[in-house]
Amino acid sequence: MNVVFLKVSCGFFCAILLLSCQTTTEKGELDKWKQELRETESAFSKMAGEEGVYKAFTSFAADDAVLMRNDQLIRGINNIDQFYKSSTTKGLQWTPEFVDVSQSGDMGYTFGYYTFDYLDSLGNKAQSKGVFHTVWKRQSDGSWKFVWD
Numbered sequence: 648m649n650v651v652f653l654k655v656s657c658g659f660f661c662a663i664l665l666l667s668c669q670t671t672t673e674k675g676e677l678d679k680w681k682q683e684l685r686e687t688e689s690a691f692s693k694m695a696g697e698e699g700v701y702k703a704f705t706s707f708a709a710d711d712a713v714l715m716r717n718d719q720l721i722r723g724i725n726n727i728d729q730f731y732k733s734s735t736t737k738g739l740q741w742t743p744e745f746v747d748v749s750q751s752g753d754m755g756y757t758f759g760y761y762t763f764d765y766l767d768s769l770g771n772k773a774q775s776k777g778v779f780h781t782v783w784k785r786q787s788d789g790s791w792k793f794v795w796d
Contacts, residue, residue, distance in 0.1 A: 680748040684755045684783055687791040688743040696740045701731040709784055709792035738764035741779050755783045755791070 687707070695703035704714070705728050714721040714730070721730050744759035758780040767773040782795035 676752070677748060677750070680752045680755070681746045684748055684757065684791055685743050685746045687783070688741075688746070688757045688781065691793075692739075692741045696737060698737075699734065700736045700739055701734045704731050704796075707793055708796075709786065709794045712792065712794050712796070714796050736765075753785045755785075757781050757783065 691703055691707045694706060705724065708724050708727050710724050711722075712724060712727060714727060716730065721727055739761065740763075741761035742759050743757040746755065746757050748755035758778065761777055761779045763775040765773055765775070779796070781793050783791045784794045786792050
């Protein structure tokens with residue numbers, strides 16, 4: 648009888664434990680977080696286009712952010728700062744086509760298309776287009792900062 652009671656008790660407590668770990672997020676809350684992240688990504692793009700990539704990438708990066716540029720990883724805000732410090736690049740713009748946020752609201756990602764208008768080596772207007780993907784993390788103050796770009 649003790650074995651049966653132990654099995655039932657263990658099963659009951661395991662079920663209670665699992666149920667208490669589950670979190671249900673209301674659709675409205677998820678939609679709100681997605682909208683926050685979409686607005687953050689749009690503000691990031693706007694700043695890059697108007698104030699330059701240095702200002703944008705150092706303003707929206709988390710302290711432990713990582714960039715991949717020219718097949719190299721640039722780790723941390725100090726290295727991102729050094730990478731972009733001499734950049735006067737403007738004309739980079741992108742639009743988030745897709746935004747998703749974790750059920751807990753602490754992580755999210757975006758992707759979409761970017762365009763980069765620049766002058767080529769002969770001084771002619773040129774444009775580069777591509778796809779971007781950014782991973783975002785909610786900070787302790789509630790703001791979103793990117794951790795991967």
